[in-house]
Every structure is written in structure tokens, then in C-alpha cells.
Amino acid sequence: xxxxxxxxxxxxxxxxxxxxxxxxxxxxxxxxxxxxxxxxxxxxxxxxxxxxxxxxxxxxxxxxxxxxxxxxxxxxxxxxxxxxxxxxxxxxxxxxxxxxxxxxxxxxxxxxxxxxxxxxxxxxxxxxxxxxxxxxxxxxxx
Amino acid sequence: xxxxxxxxxxxxxxxxxxxxxxxxxxxxxxxxxxxxxxxxxxxxxxxxxxxxxxxxxxxxxxxxxxxxxxxxxxxxxxxxxxxxxxxxxxxxxxxxxxxxxxxxxxxxxxxxxxxxxxxxxxxxxxxxxxxxxxxxxxxxxxxxxxxx
Numbered sequence: 001x002x003x004x005x006x007x008x009x010x011x012x013x014x015x016x017x018x019x020x021x022x023x024x025x026x027x028x029x030x031x032x033x034x035x036x037x038x039x040x041x042x043x044x045x046x047x048x049x050x051x052x053x054x055x056x057x058x059x060x061x062x063x064x065x066x067x068x069x070x071x072x073x074x075x076x077x078x079x080x081x082x083x084x085x086x087x088x089x090x091x092x093x094x095x096x097x098x099x100x101x102x103x104x105x106x107x108x109x110x111x112x113x114x115x116x117x118x119x120x121x122x123x124x125x126x127x128x129x130x131x132x133x134x135x136x137x138x139x140x141x142x
Numbered sequence: 143x144x145x146x147x148x149x150x151x152x153x154x155x156x157x158x159x160x161x162x163x164x165x166x167x168x169x170x171x172x173x174x175x176x177x178x179x180x181x182x183x184x185x186x187x188x189x190x191x192x193x194x195x196x197x198x199x200x201x202x203x204x205x206x207x208x209x210x211x212x213x214x215x216x217x218x219x220x221x222x223x224x225x226x227x228x229x230x231x232x233x234x235x236x237x238x239x240x241x242x243x244x245x246x247x248x249x250x251x252x253x254x255x256x257x258x259x260x261x262x263x264x265x266x267x268x269x270x271x272x273x274x275x276x277x278x279x280x281x282x283x284x285x286x287x288x289x290x
Contacts, residue, residue: 023172039200111257119257
């Protein structure tokens with residue numbers, strides 16, 4: 001057959017030069033939009049069950065924080081009968097002062113069952129902010 | 143520009159940077175990140191966490207952290223399932239042994255939950271032997287307070 005094969009001017013190749021741009025664009029998009037869920041909070045190690053975990057502590061080393069249902073905090077020192085009513089914000093200052101006076105002091109947080117969780121966290125935050133590592137979390141009876 | 147009396151010699155080395163493999167590199171990176179990304183298994187809950195200035199990052203592998211969600215009405219959820227209070231100790235004890243005693247229980251509780259509920263949970267965790275607890279809080283910027 002005498003028909004000449006005509007060369008087409010349209011390129012038969014898929015243009016791949018922009019492929020890298022597309023891929024990088026996707027990459028950057030996902031890098032930017034990814035939100036990492038980091039685990040943050042106040043860390044506590046609970047006491048073990050059993051009699052061997054119990055320790056005798058001198059009452060003079062105890063500093064009680066009685067968290068009331070309304071969020072106020074009553075501070076009571078181990079041996080003295082005196083009480084002091086403070087807010088959750090003032091716990092850090094009180095705890096710093098107590099640690100300066102007696103480095104062995106233990107903060108005892110006694111929270112009323114009807115008090116909100118955030119009130120307990122405020123006191124725990126104050127204690128940890130003051131740099132205290134020894135504390136106890138308890139339920140306020142009565 | 144004409145060179146003085148000489149011929150311009152054509153270099154045999156390609157003057158262009160080879161970019162045909164660029165797409166492969168980019169897709170490789172893309173696939174790498176797609177494969178290594180771990181999505182959160184749990185659906186987010188309507189919880190308003192309390193704030194604390196002493197908030198710190200938990201130094202534990204992600205797979206060893208168990209989220210325990212406490213909603214405002216006091217209901218406890220683990221892995222999107224409602225868990226009755228007295229089942230927490232059994233569940234955490236099992237996970238505690240599976241994680242080689244490295245388990246950290248992150249309590250993600252709403253700020254308005256009464257403390258009595260939280261205390262019940264921590265007592266259950268003690269029964270189960272899972273003693274490392276993280277009270278999940280949001281970082282609070284306090285004026286005048288130095289960040290540790």
C-alpha cells in the first residue's frame with residue numbers, strides 16, 4: 001500500500017516533569033496538617049496495696065490541704081490546730097514556704113467527694129509546681 | 143560570541159540535572175510517612191480538661207499508654223467502650239501484664255467530674271496494680287510563673 005505513515009505532532013508521552021511537584025505538594029500538605037497528639041499532664045505514682053507499702057510518718061511533717069466542694073482549700077499543719085482558708089492559686093506559695101521550712105514535708109490532699117476534679121488538680125498543680133515530690137491523694141471523709 | 147579562531151567543543155556531559163527520579167523520591171517519602179503514621183484509634187470525646195502550670199510530657203512509649211476517658215456525667219470509657227466502674231481493675235491488670243509492667247494510665251477526665259468518681263477510679267487502678275497514672279491536663283500559662 002502506498003499510504004505514507006504520517007507523523008503526528010502530538011507527543012505520545014505523558015508529561016512527567018510536574019509529577020515531582022505534585023508529590024512534594026502532597027508531602028508538604030500532610031506534613032503541615034498532621035497534628036501530633038502528645039501526652040501531657042500531671043504524673044502521679046499511686047501507692048501499692050498491702051501493708052508493706054504503708055509508712056509511718058511523723059505528724060509534724062504533714063501538711064493537709066482539705067479541698068472543699070466550693071473549691072476553697074483549708075490548710076492544716078500536722079500538729080497545730082490552726083486552720084487557714086486559701087484558694088487553689090495560693091497552694092504553690094504555701095507549699096514553697098512549707099518546703100523551705102521543712103524539706104521533709106508531705107502534702108496531703110484530701111478532697112471532698114463532691115468537689116470538682118479541677119479543684120483537686122489545682123492543688124496538685126500547686127504542689128508539683130512548688131517542686132514537692134512527696135504527696136498523698138485522699139478522699140475527705142465526713 | 144565567536145571564539146577566537148577556535149571551534150566550540152560540545153561537552154558530552156549532560157548540563158541538566160537529572161530530574162526523572164525526583165518523582166520517585168517524593169513518592170517514596172510520601173509512602174514512608176503514610177505507612178509510619180499511626181492514627182488514633184479512639185474517637186475524640188466532649189471533654190474539657192483542667193489546666194495546670196506544672197503540666198509535663200509523659201516519657202513513655204505510646205503503645206504503653208492507656209487512655210481512660212471520664213465524661214462529665216461520670217461515665218468511664220476505654221477504647222471507645224463504656225466500662226463499668228468495677229471492671230476497670232480487671233481490664234487494667236490484664237493490660238499492665240501485657241505491657242511488661244510499663245503501663246501508664248492517662249486519665250482524661252472532664253474538669254467538672256466530682257472527685258469521688260476519680261477516687262473510685264484510682265482505687266480500681268490500685269486494685270489492678272497499674273500505679274503509674276497521668277492526670278491529663280492542658281498547659282496553663284501563668285503570669286509571672288517561671289516554666290520549669
